[in-house]
Amino acid sequence: xxxxxxxxxxxxxxxxxxxxxxxxxxxxxxxxxxxxxxxxxxxxxxxxxxxxxxxxxxxxxxxxxxxxxxxxxxxxxxxxxxxxxxxxxxxxxxxxxxxxxxxxxxxxxxxxxxxxxxxxxxxxxxxxxxxxxxxxxxxxxxxxxxxxxxxxxxxxxxxxxxxxxxxxxxxxxxxxxxxxxxxxxxxxxxxxxxxxxxxxxxxxxxxxxxxxxxxxxxxxxxxxxxxxxxxxxxxxxxxxxxxxxxxxxxxxxxxxxxxxxxxxxxxxxxxxxxxxxxxxxxxxxxxxxxxxxxxxxxxxxxxxxxxxxxxxxxxxxxxxxxxxxxxx
Amino acid sequence: xxxxxxxxxxxxxxxxxxxxxxxxxxxxxxxxxxxxxxxxxxxxxxxxxxxxxxxxxxxxxxxxxxxxxxxxxxxxxxxxxxxxxxxxxxxxxxxxxxxxxxxxxxxxxxxxxxxxxxxxxxxxxxxxxxxxxxxxxxxxxxxxxxxxxxxxxxxxxxxxxxxxxxxxxxxxxxxxxxxxxxxxxxxxxxxxxxxxxxxxxxxxxxxxxxxxxxxxxxxxxxxxxxxxxxxxxxxxxxxxxxxxxxxxxxxxxxxxxxxxxxxxxxxxxxxxxxxxxxxxxxxxxxxxxxxxxxxxxxxxxxxxxxxxxxxxxxxxxxxxxxxxxxxxxxxxxxxxxxxxxxxxxxxxxxxxxxxxxxxxxxxxxxxxxxxxxxxxxxxxxxxxxxxxxxxxxxxxxxxxxxxxxxxxxxxxxxxxxxxxxxxxxxxxxxxxxxxxxxxxxxxxxxxxxxxxxxxxxxxxxxxxxxxxx
Numbered sequence: 001x002x003x004x005x006x007x008x009x010x011x012x013x014x015x016x017x018x019x020x021x022x023x024x025x026x027x028x029x030x031x032x033x034x035x036x037x038x039x040x041x042x043x044x045x046x047x048x049x050x051x052x053x054x055x056x057x058x059x060x061x062x063x064x065x066x067x068x069x070x071x072x073x074x075x076x077x078x079x080x081x082x083x084x085x086x087x088x089x090x091x092x093x094x095x096x097x098x099x100x101x102x103x104x105x106x107x108x109x110x111x112x113x114x115x116x117x118x119x120x121x122x123x124x125x126x127x128x129x130x131x132x133x134x135x136x137x138x139x140x141x142x143x144x145x146x147x148x149x150x151x152x153x154x155x156x157x158x159x160x161x162x163x164x165x166x167x168x169x170x171x172x173x174x175x176x177x178x179x180x181x182x183x184x185x186x187x188x189x190x191x192x193x194x195x196x197x198x199x200x201x202x203x204x205x206x207x208x209x210x211x212x213x214x215x216x217x218x219x220x221x222x223x224x225x226x227x228x229x230x231x232x233x234x235x236x237x238x239x240x241x242x243x244x245x246x247x248x249x250x251x252x253x254x255x256x257x258x259x260x261x262x263x264x265x266x267x268x269x270x271x272x273x274x275x276x277x278x279x280x281x282x283x284x285x286x287x288x289x290x291x292x293x294x295x296x297x298x299x300x301x302x303x304x305x306x307x308x309x310x311x312x313x314x315x316x317x318x319x320x321x322x323x324x325x326x327x328x
Numbered sequence: 329x330x331x332x333x334x335x336x337x338x339x340x341x342x343x344x345x346x347x348x349x350x351x352x353x354x355x356x357x358x359x360x361x362x363x364x365x366x367x368x369x370x371x372x373x374x375x376x377x378x379x380x381x382x383x384x385x386x387x388x389x390x391x392x393x394x395x396x397x398x399x400x401x402x403x404x405x406x407x408x409x410x411x412x413x414x415x416x417x418x419x420x421x422x423x424x425x426x427x428x429x430x431x432x433x434x435x436x437x438x439x440x441x442x443x444x445x446x447x448x449x450x451x452x453x454x455x456x457x458x459x460x461x462x463x464x465x466x467x468x469x470x471x472x473x474x475x476x477x478x479x480x481x482x483x484x485x486x487x488x489x490x491x492x493x494x495x496x497x498x499x500x501x502x503x504x505x506x507x508x509x510x511x512x513x514x515x516x517x518x519x520x521x522x523x524x525x526x527x528x529x530x531x532x533x534x535x536x537x538x539x540x541x542x543x544x545x546x547x548x549x550x551x552x553x554x555x556x557x558x559x560x561x562x563x564x565x566x567x568x569x570x571x572x573x574x575x576x577x578x579x580x581x582x583x584x585x586x587x588x589x590x591x592x593x594x595x596x597x598x599x600x601x602x603x604x605x606x607x608x609x610x611x612x613x614x615x616x617x618x619x620x621x622x623x624x625x626x627x628x629x630x631x632x633x634x635x636x637x638x639x640x641x642x643x644x645x646x647x648x649x650x651x652x653x654x655x656x657x658x659x660x661x662x663x664x665x666x667x668x669x670x671x672x673x674x675x676x677x678x679x680x681x682x683x684x685x686x687x688x689x690x691x692x693x694x695x696x697x698x699x700x701x702x703x704x705x706x707x708x709x710x711x712x713x714x715x716x717x718x719x720x721x722x723x724x725x726x727x728x729x730x731x732x733x734x735x736x737x738x739x740x741x742x743x744x745x746x747x748x749x750x751x752x753x754x755x756x757x758x759x760x761x762x763x764x765x766x767x768x769x770x771x772x773x774x775x776x777x778x779x780x781x782x783x784x785x786x787x788x789x790x791x792x793x794x795x796x797x
Contacts, residue, residue: 051616106606107428127363127615131424135607138368149740156732164725202675205737205748209682212733216726220693223722251696255689258638262631262685266678269627271620273360274678281682 005245005298006238012294016179023186030189038185039192041200044143046136048105052117053088053097055125062122066095070120075100078113097128104133146204150181153211161215165222168303173218176296180214180287181207187283197276206280213259214288218296221248225297233312241301245293256289332776335769343656346663353666358673358747361621363614364419365427370607371412377602380412387601389414395430398593414604424611426586430593432606437501437595440494441535442544442560450493450545450560456486458557487553494547497535503528507595509588510578518588520579520595529575536572541565548579550591556581624677631681632658635688643695645785649770650691650763657687657762661755670754676747683755689726690763693719699787708783709775716768723764727756 005012027037042049056062066087075083080102088097098121105113110131118124134142154174161170184207191197224244228235260282267278304310359366371380371388385408392414396404405417421427442450460483467476503524510521524532539546545560554560558580563572583591636654639647661680665672672680698715702708734756737749774780 107425107432107609111425125613125615127613129611129613130616131365131609131611133606133609135370135605137370138608145740146745149736152740153733153736156736157729160728160732201741201745205675205741205745208733208737209752212730213686215729216689219725219729220722223725247700248696251692254638254642254692254696255686258635258688258692259682259685261634261638262681265631265634266627266681269623269630270678270681271623271674273620273674274627277675277678 002246003249003293004242005294006242006301009294009298009302012298016183016291016295019183020179020186023183023189026186026189026193030193033193038189038203039196039198041198041203042101042132042134042139043200044139046104046134046139047101048103048110048131048133049099049101050110050114051088051097051099051128051130052114052121052124053128054121055123056096057125058123062094062096066098066121068098071098071100071117074113074116074120075102078109078116080113097124104135106133142201143204146201150204150208150211153208157211157215161219161222165226169222169226169300172296172299172303173215173222175299176218176288176291177211177214179291179295180210180284183287184210184280184284188280199276202273202277203280206277206284209281210284210288213285214291217252217255217288217292220251221245221292221297222300224248225300229312235311237301237304237310241297245297249293252289252293256285259285332769332773335765336773339656339766339769343659346659349663349667350659355662355666356669356671357617357621358671358676359417359419359610359617360612360674361617361624361672362419363612363617364417365421365424365609365611367416367418367424367428367431367606368409368608369414369416369431370605371414372603372605373412374602380602382411384602385412385414388604391600392416392431392604394596395593398596399427399430401427413607420614421611424609426590428606428609430590432604437504437555438549439497439499439532439535440491440547440549441497441539442494442547444542444544446493447543450490453486453490453493454557454560457483457490457554460486461557484553490547490554491549491552494549497531499524499528499531499535501595503531504595505575507592509583509585509592512580514582516584518583518585519581520583520588520591522577522579522595524575524577526575529573532575532577533571533573536563536567537570539563540568540571555579556583558582620674624674624681628677628681628684632684635685639688639691643692644788645774645780646691646695646698646767646771649767649774650688650695652770653691653762653767654684654687656766657755657759658684660762661758664754664758665751668754670750671747672751673747675745676751679748679751680755683752683759686730687755687759687763690719690723690759691767693722694763694767695786702783702787708781708786711786712771712775716764720764723760727760730756 030039031037054062068085068087071085072081075081075085083103084101086099087095088099090096098117100113102113110133114124154177157177158170158174161173188197188199188203192199221244224247225240228240228244229237232240263278263282263285266274267282270278369388369392371385373380377384389406389408393406396406396416396418399418399421401418401421403419405415407415407417409415416427416431418424418427460479464476464479464483467479504522505525505528506521506523508521509518512519535546540563543562545562547560548555549559561580579591581588581591632654636651639650639654641647643650661683664670665680670676694715696715697719698711701711701714706714731753734749734753738746738753741749
């Protein structure tokens with residue numbers, strides 16, 4: 001297989017632009033509907049999520065399905081009518097409990113709600129109870145700390161790359177990063193609109209991991225471009241980029257594949273909490289490999305063409321210099 | 329080959345050491361895996377203390393620690409976080425509501441003396457207080473929020489006018505040595521017994537002496553409000569000479585056991601120097617935690633097996649060696665977690681599983697390079713050597729960028745996020761070692777066996793010599 005990324009670059013740019021545009025449109029619609037570009041989870045807006053499972057060791061406790069209407073009436077009576085209620089099903093498809101998302105509740109309010117629900121539904125098993133209460137202040141903190149971490153990571157990576165490579169390499173690597181993040185966020189905006197998928201602080205973690213991985217991929221191709229330029233300064237940049245992409249292609253595919261294998265494993269077996277996290281990583285890592293091959297490298301070639309650096313530095317600067325010292 | 333053998337021994341020793349560590353040092357599991365409550369307590373500034381200094385935060389932490397100990401949870405953890413927060417971890421706690429109530433309450437106890445000439449007034453106010461409190465209990469059942477709020481406001485007004493009838497004394501909760509629930513003669517009602525330290529005992533005697541037989545009362549206030557319906561006590565005239573000595577007192581509040589115990593814990597824990605609020609509570613039941621561990625183990629094994637199969641299928645002999653290196657990687661990383669006391673959380677496990685997938689990246693880079701060298705006609709040994717040599721720069725750069733992202737997460741992230749960053753970063757570091765040193769040593773050792781020195785084991789369908797494009 002031989003890719004001609006330079007010749008086909010308009011195609012890849014069109015695909016990327018379309019994906020990014022779709023995401024931005026979804027974020028815009030989302031903004032109009034719920035006041036945020038993505039559907040924010042408990043972590044960011046604050047609130048209480050309660051998960052109760054029935055104690056099935058007690059006789060006749062788990063026989064009937066969960067009566068959502070009864071739960072709803074309890075919630076209304078407690079003045080929590082706007083809460084989100086869902087039944088939990090176990091692996092055999094039987095309904096064994098409920099999750100409820102409400103405004104932040106303090107201990108007393110929670111206690112009262114729990115006993116009211118227990119009265120209607122049956123005895124809950126305390127060892128299967130999950131409670132998450134996040135105050136609005138904490139939510140804000142988690143969000144801004146996450147955002148700050150993202151910016152710091154960007155700056156750190158940009159500085160490292162401009163030291164190890166050159167400024168233009170660093171800039172296009174960052175452009176590719178933005179591309180990956182934007183598409184991942186965009187897809188989650190779409191998922192939020194279609195399937196009510198929410199993002200929490202693990203989503204920010206996923207974005208940062210994507211940043212680390214995506215740039216990792218770009219660096220390998222850049223490394224090859226730099227090496228080839230140093231060895232063959234007389235070759236055209238387009239040619240070099242094509243060759244570098246192709247000679248690292250098997251590696252790009254295989255690395256992404258092994259990582260995706262583990263991610264699918266987390267997605268399938270890892271449980272509810274990690275599902276969305278794994279999904280974000282699957283999207284982001286795929287985009288990361290894609291953008292390294294089709295975006296970061298083609299943009300670098302275009303830039304070098306436009307700025308008259310089509311060929312490497314004249315042979316006067318001995319190739320061995322730049323390479324061996326950097327390579328070891 | 330002497331060097332290779334030496335390195336092999338070193339690796340073997342490391343692996344054996346790691347297995348010993350894994351078997352002997354228990355893995356620290358986060359609360360999301362073993363069940364328990366994590367509370368984040370926000371410390372709030374007051375009129376007097378507008379800015380919370382580290383010493384203030386530490387003072388609050390010590391009080392909270394005292395209260396946590398009163399809860400009787402095993403292995404609790406109380407940490408300060410940021411400038412004004414305290415994180416409390418309570419493993420295995422099954423009543424997060426009690427924990428929240430006890431830890432978040434302010435509980436400033438003080439003893440006051442009724443002002444002369446207020447007897448009639450106090451009688452009226454006490455009647456008012458009783459009515460409001462009874463009404464409040466009924467309203468709570470009906471859940472009429474507006475009525476509750478209205479009654480609450482009226483209650484506060486009564487409390488304020490009662491407070492005005494008393495004057496503060498020096499005796500306060502700070503002078504308590506012990507507080508405990510004590511049973512009364514009536515079934516299911518409890519008092520809270522108090523024992524003062526020496527100074528407190530003296531003050532208490534003085535206080536009781538001054539009102540003994542006067543008909544005026546001694547009032548007990550919690551956070552500036554009467555402690556319950558029964559908050560004011562008259563002292564019998566027989567104590568007029570000496571006061572009540574011995575430093576013991578009883579708060580008769582007709583409490584139920586739970587309330588009496590909570591109050592005792594709060595009092596014993598001392599008064600908080602600043603008001604606090606529980607702003608985050610994450611509680612996971614023990615069974616749910618066990619379930620998460622189970623699922624994580626499935627996910628980890630599933631991911632590992634898939635990667636192992638892929639590597640052998642694609643890279644043949646080197647793939648097998650990469651697999652050995654990967655298993656060594658998994659063992660060393662787990663041992664490092666145990667040894668460094670990394671608390672494994674759910675995202676942390678995800679970070680570990682993910683690092684399995686990423687750990688082979690270095691080997692993939694190296695083997696691809698080796699193949700290229702082989703295709704360009706170099707000898708097997710030299711191809712392997714230069715594969716390692718030439719891939720190193722890419723491996724270093726790509727891992728450093730991942731570490732930068734981890735560092736950002738670790739410094740700025742909170743709680744669970746930190747766990748993920750730490751496990752991923754440790755994984756990256758260990759993988760650099762195993763992918764480069766372990767697989768290199770093993771590979772070169774393998775090459776010392778003539779039977780294995782066949783290029784097609786390294787690169788299937790190797791074309792005879794191909795000029796580089």
